[in-house]
Amino acid sequence: MTLRRTLALTSLLLLAGTLPLHAQLGGGSDTVKYLDRAKGNEEITKLGEVKETAAGATITSSGKSITISPADIVAVYYGTLVGVDDRERQSLPSLDEKGGIEAKKKYDELLQKASASSSPNERTRRFLEFKSAMLAASIADTRTGDEFRTEATAAIAQLLNVARSYNKSWEVWPASRTAARLQAELGNFKEAAQTLSTLAKVEGLPPTLQNNAKLAEVDVLLRTGSPLAAEPVIDAAAKITTLSAVQKQRLAVYQALLNGAKERTDPAKVQAAAKIVHEQIDKMTDPLAKATAHNALGKLFMMADQPRDAMWEFLWVEAVYNSDADEVAKALDRLAELFEKQGDKDRAAIYREKFQKAKGS
Numbered sequence: 001m002t003l004r005r006t007l008a009l010t011s012l013l014l015l016a017g018t019l020p021l022h023a024q025l026g027g028g029s030d031t032v033k034y035l036d037r038a039k040g041n042e043e044i045t046k047l048g049e050v051k052e053t054a055a056g057a058t059i060t061s062s063g064k065s066i067t068i069s070p071a072d073i074v075a076v077y078y079g080t081l082v083g084v085d086d087r088e089r090q091s092l093p094s095l096d097e098k099g100g101i102e103a104k105k106k107y108d109e110l111l112q113k114a115s116a117s118s119s120p121n122e123r124t125r126r127f128l129e130f131k132s133a134m135l136a137a138s139i140a141d142t143r144t145g146d147e148f149r150t151e152a153t154a155a156i157a158q159l160l161n162v163a164r165s166y167n168k169s170w171e172v173w174p175a176s177r178t179a180a181r182l183q184a185e186l187g188n189f190k191e192a193a194q195t196l197s198t199l200a201k202v203e204g205l206p207p208t209l210q211n212n213a214k215l216a217e218v219d220v221l222l223r224t225g226s227p228l229a230a231e232p233v234i235d236a237a238a239k240i241t242t243l244s245a246v247q248k249q250r251l252a253v254y255q256a257l258l259n260g261a262k263e264r265t266d267p268a269k270v271q272a273a274a275k276i277v278h279e280q281i282d283k284m285t286d287p288l289a290k291a292t293a294h295n296a297l298g299k300l301f302m303m304a305d306q307p308r309d310a311m312w313e314f315l316w317v318e319a320v321y322n323s324d325a326d327e328v329a330k331a332l333d334r335l336a337e338l339f340e341k342q343g344d345k346d347r348a349a350i351y352r353e354k355f356q357k358a359k360g361s
Contacts, residue, residue, distance in 0.1 A: 029047040029048060029049075029079045030048060030049055030050035030077065031047050031050075031076070031078075031079075031093075032068055032075075032076050033073070033074040033075045035074060041323075046066070047059070048060045048062075049061070050076060050078070052170050053169065053170070054070070054169060054172055054173075054202055054204035054205045055070075055204050055205065055206055056170050057070075057073055057076055057170050069206060069209070070174065073170060073174070075096065076170075081124045082114075082121035082123070082124050083113065083117055083120065083121050084124060084128075092106075092107075092131075096131075099135065099138060100138070101139060103135055104132055104136060107128050107131045107135065111125070111132060126162075126169060129158070129165070130171045133159045133161070133162050134159075134174070134178065136151070136154060136155035136158050136159075137155040137179075137182060140155045140182065141359035142359075144352075144356065149186060152182045152185065153186070156183060159175045159179035160175075167203075173199070173205065176198070176199040176213075177196075179192075180193075180195040181326060189220050189224040192220045193217045193220045193224075196220060197213075197214075197233075200217065207242040208242075208244060208247075210242075211237075211247050212247070214237050215247060215251065218234055218237060218251075219254070219292065219296060221233060222254065222257055222258070222261065227261040228261070228262065234251070234255055238255075246285075246289050252280050253277050253281075253292075256273045256280070257273060257277060260272075260300050260304070261300060261303060264304040265304075267306065270300065274300070274301070277293060278297075280293065281294070287321045287323045288321075288327065290321045291321035291322070291323070291331075294313045294314070294331075295313070295327055295330050295331055295334070298310045299334065307338050307341065310334070310338060314334050315335070317331035318331050318354075328358050329359050332354045333355045
C-alpha cells in the first residue's frame with residue numbers, strides 16, 4: 001500500500017472514530033487526560049512524551065512542556081508498555097470506558113503476564129497496579145453492606161500498596177486519597193487519618209497538595225468519636241507557612257469546629273461556634289471550600305445531637321455547593337444516616353440510593 005493510500009485510509013478511519021486513541025496518533029505518543037480548572041473542569045487530552053514525579057505528569061510535545069498536577073490527572077496512557085502486546089495496549093482506553101469487573105480482570109491478567117518476566121518493567125507494573133487498584137475501588141463503590149465492606153477492604157490494600165511502592169510518582173496522590181475515603185466510609189477514621197498524614201509528607205508532592213492532605217486529615221479526625229484528636233494536627237497546620245488564603249479559611253473553620261466539639265453538650269456554645277463558621281463561609285469564594293465547611297459543620301451538629309441543624313448543612317452541599325463529587329457523597333451519606341436515626345426509613349432509603357449513585361458517577 002502506498003504512503004498516500006495509507007494516509008487516506010487513516011484519515012477515513014479517524015473520521016469514522018474506529019481507530020483507538022494511540023493508533024490515531026501513531027502509536028508512539030504518550031497521552032495525558034486531565035481537567036482544566038480554568039475552563040470549568042473541561043477534560044483536555046495532550047499527547048507527547050510523559051515523565052512522571054510526585055509533582056505530576058510532565059508532557060512534552062514539539063519542544064513545549066506542561067506539568068499536570070496529580071489532583072487534575074484523569075488518566076495517563078503510554079505509547080508503549082514493555083511486556084504488553086501492542087494490540088492489547090491500544091484497547092485499554094476503550095476498556096476503561098466500560099470499567100467494572102471485566103476491565104479489572106483484564107488489567108490483572110496483563111499484570112500477571114508482565115510480572116512473569118525475569119526483569120519486570122517498573123513503568124508497566126506501576127501502570128497496571130494503579131489501574132487495577134482504582135478499578136477495585138470503583139467496584140467497591142457499587143456495593144452496599146457486607147459486600148461493600150469486603151470489596152472496600154481489598155481495594156484499600158491494593159491502593160496503599162501502590163501508594164507505598166510508587167510514592168515518587170503522581171499515582172501516590174489519587175491512590176492515597178481514594179484509600180482514605182474508603183477507610184472513612186468503613187468508619188476506620190484513625191486509619192484514614194494516618195493515610196492522609198503519610199500523604200502530606202510525600203517528598204516532591206506540591207505544597208498545596210501536602211497542605212490539602214493535612215487539612216483532610218483534620219477533617220477525618222473531627223469525625224471520630226474523639227474529635228480532640230484533631231487538636232495537635234490543627235496546631236501543626238497553623239504553623240505551615242505555605243497555606244493559601246483558601247486553606248487558611250478552611251483551617252479557621254476547623255479551629256472553630258474544634259472549639260464547638262469541646263463544648264458539644266452545650267447547645268449555646270455549639271451555636272456560637274457555628275456562627276463563626278458561617279462567617280468564614282461568607283468570606284469564601286471557592287465552592288469546594290464552602291462544601292467542606294458545610295459538611296464539617298453538619299458533623300458537629302450531629303455530634304451535638306442537633307439533627308435538624310445538621311440536615312440543613314448537608315442540604316447546602318447537595319443543592320448548592322455540589323461541584324465536588326466526594327463532598328456531595330459525604331453529605332448524602334450523612335443525610336441517610338440522619339434520617340435512619342430519626343426513623344424515617346423512606347427518606348433514608350432515598351438518600352442511600354443517591355449516595356450510591358454519587359459514588360458511581
